[in-house]
Amino acid sequence: MKIAILPGDGIGPEIVGQAVKVLNALDEKFEMETAPVGGAGYEAKGHPLPEETLALAKAADAILFGAVGDWKYDTLDRPLRPEQAILGLRKHLGLFGNLRPAILYPELAGASTLKPEVVSGLDILIVRELTGDIYFGQPRGVRECPDGPFKGQREGFDTMRYAEGEIRRIAHVAFQAAQKRGKRLTSVDKANVLETFQFWKDIVTDVHKEYPDVALDHMYVDNAAMQLVRAPKKFDVIVTGNMFGDILSDAAAMLTGSIGMLPSASLDANNKGLYEPSHGSAPDIAGKGVANPLATILSAAMMLRYSLNRAEQADRIENAVKKVLAQGLRTPDIYEEGTTKVGTSQMGDAVVAAL
Ligand code: NAI
Ligand code: MG
Numbered sequence: 001m002k003i004a005i006l007p008g009d010g011i012g013p014e015i016v017g018q019a020v021k022v023l024n025a026l027d028e029k030f031e032m033e034t035a036p037v038g039g040a041g042y043e044a045k046g047h048p049l050p051e052e053t054l055a056l057a058k059a060a061d062a063i064l065f066g067a068v069g070d071w072k073y074d075t076l077d078r079p080l081r082p083e084q085a086i087l088g089l090r091k092h093l094g095l096f097g098n099l100r101p102a103i104l105y106p107e108l109a110g111a112s113t114l115k116p117e118v119v120s121g122l123d124i125l126i127v128r129e130l131t132g133d134i135y136f137g138q139p140r141g142v143r144e145c146p147d148g149p150f151k152g153q154r155e156g157f158d159t160m161r162y163a164e165g166e167i168r169r170i171a172h173v174a175f176q177a178a179q180k181r182g183k184r185l186t187s188v189d190k191a192n193v194l195e196t197f198q199f200w201k202d203i204v205t206d207v208h209k210e211y212p213d214v215a216l217d218h219m220y221v222d223n224a225a226m227q228l229v230r231a232p233k234k235f236d237v238i239v240t241g242n243m244f245g246d247i248l249s250d251a252a253a254m255l256t257g258s259i260g261m262l263p264s265a266s267l268d269a270n271n272k273g274l275y276e277p278s279h280g281s282a283p284d285i286a287g288k289g290v291a292n293p294l295a296t297i298l299s300a301a302m303m304l305r306y307s308l309n310r311a312e313q314a315d316r317i318e319n320a321v322k323k324v325l326a327q328g329l330r331t332p333d334i335y336e337e338g339t340t341k342v343g344t345s346q347m348g349d350a351v352v353a354a355l
Contacts, residue, residue, distance in 0.1 A: 001308055002031045004060035006053065009039040009082055010281025011291035011344075012066025018293035018348030019064060019300040022320075025352045026313055033060070037089075038068025038082035038281075048085040057089060062307040063274040064300060065089075067281035082281075090130060095266035095274055096166070097173040098128040098245065099302070102232075102252040102262065107325040110336055111257035114229065119255050124235045125181060126252055127174040128245025129167075130266060133196075134160040135242050160196045162241065167200050169269055171207040174239035178214045180305075182236035185216050188224045188244055200241065221248070228252055253278055260292030260333045263299035265306050273307045275299040289343045292331040294321055297351055320354035327354075 005020060007013040023030060035053040036044040044050065048068065057063050068082035078084070089095065102124050104112060109120040137159035145155040171187075178185040187204045189197035201218055208216045219227070221244045227234065228248065232255055240248060253262050262278040277295030285291055298321060305314035329350050330339040342350065 001062075002033065002060045003303070004056045004063045005032050005034040006037040006057070006063060006065045007034065007040070008037050008066040008068040008085075008281060009070050010067060010283045010286040012038070012040075012068065012281055014286070014289065014291050014344050015277065015293040015296040016064060016066040018344060018351070019296045021348050022297050022317060022351050022355065023300055025355050026316070028310070028313070030308075037065070038085045039070050039073050040068075041085060042073065042076070042080060042082065048080060048082050049088040053085075054088070054092060057093065057274075061272065062303045063089070063093075064296075064303060065274050065276035066296065067277065067279065069281045070283050086276075089274055090266060093272070093274065094131070094268045096129060096131040096269075097170055097265075097267040098130040098249075099173075099177060099265040099267065099306070100126045100128065100249045100253070100262065100278060101264075101302075102126065102249075102256055104256040105261075105322060105325050107328075108256070108258060108261070108334055111334055112255055113257060114232075114255060118230075119232060122232055122255060124232060124252060125177055125237045126245060126249040127170065127177060127237060127239040128249055129162075129170040129240070129242050130245075131242070132162055132166045133242035134158045135246075137161045160194065160243075162196050162200055164199075164203055167203040168207055170239060171204045172210075173267060174237055175207065175211040175214050178237040179211065183214050184236035185214050186224070186235055186238045187216065187218050188221050188238055188240035188248065189218060190221050190244070191218070192220060197241070204239070224248060225251065228255070249278075258292070258334050260295055260331065261298070262295050263302050265299070265302045267306060271307055273303065275303040275307075289345065290332050291344050292333050293344050293348050294331075294351075297321060297348070316355060317351070320351045323354040324350040 007016040104122040109116040140158045191198040259279040267273040301314040301317040304310040328339045
């Protein structure tokens, strides 16, 4: 099994370093090869996604990605900006299935803005379609408005569309993820208003026939947003389109109060995937040794579960993370009085020790 290690910019190298340390502490050794990406790719090879980096990512069984971006690249042309690297990887590797768990460990219940009894023990998974929907649909642009009361004025427009195969493949990802968890799936749509999402609902209902062991329900996106903050623990797995998923997954992430704890996976049709923390490169704390590495370590655990078929090893890492939290170790972003403040590499070492 070969893993491509793409640390990127800002805190990327610091946090990925800890995840690599944890992977190296497992009994089974994986082949790992590192390549520059984002601003680091631009510095080394003149492009955020250098050819060699893309080739490595394509050849590997899974990719562990840190984060990319820094304000100092804001003046570059858009195709050369660090953030293009992640879009390029998604596109070239066909990573259409974005899995974002929102887990609130009981020890961190105080970090949430919601009442502990509402969120403590929260463990939900949002499956977001990542390469379609209104974010990519053509045509789009600014044109002269062809009709209605604003006829003749300029108007901005985008196109929402989902092909049947596109909906089927993300539905399969979601049903299979639900099978590995609580066996409940909520498909979120806006079928009352949008043709695209009535179609989505019909196709997901059809795919459900292949997964009789999973309970499926449908919910409108506005209600889903409400339920996420009212009674989030009622959900198990949520599947939705790119735009609704973008918004709902950020809202769900914030239920836990700590972006430094949240892993993610982006999968293709064969469960090859890119694994990265949900946060960015945090230039404000880069190089200070204070970044929370747990989101990246938990991303490595997801990689073992979803791409490398090593669910037991994934469990071991997740249990080790629970153990260090129970020991009271906290990086500054999750620090509370009465706990022990540690830095990035101390946290990594503690996870290794707990393993
Ligand atoms: P960010 O997620 O990097 O940071 C937001 C806030 O959270 C900052 O105060 C940061 O210090 C804190 N934070 C983030 N991760 C943390 C961790 N592991 N431990 C402790 N604190 C943490 O988002 P921001 O500031 O909007 O963007 C910074 C750069 O990251 C930008 O260039 C942006 O484009 C890029 N970015 C990259 C992503 C990726 O590589 N997939 C995703 C999101 C943003
Ligand atoms: Mg977002």
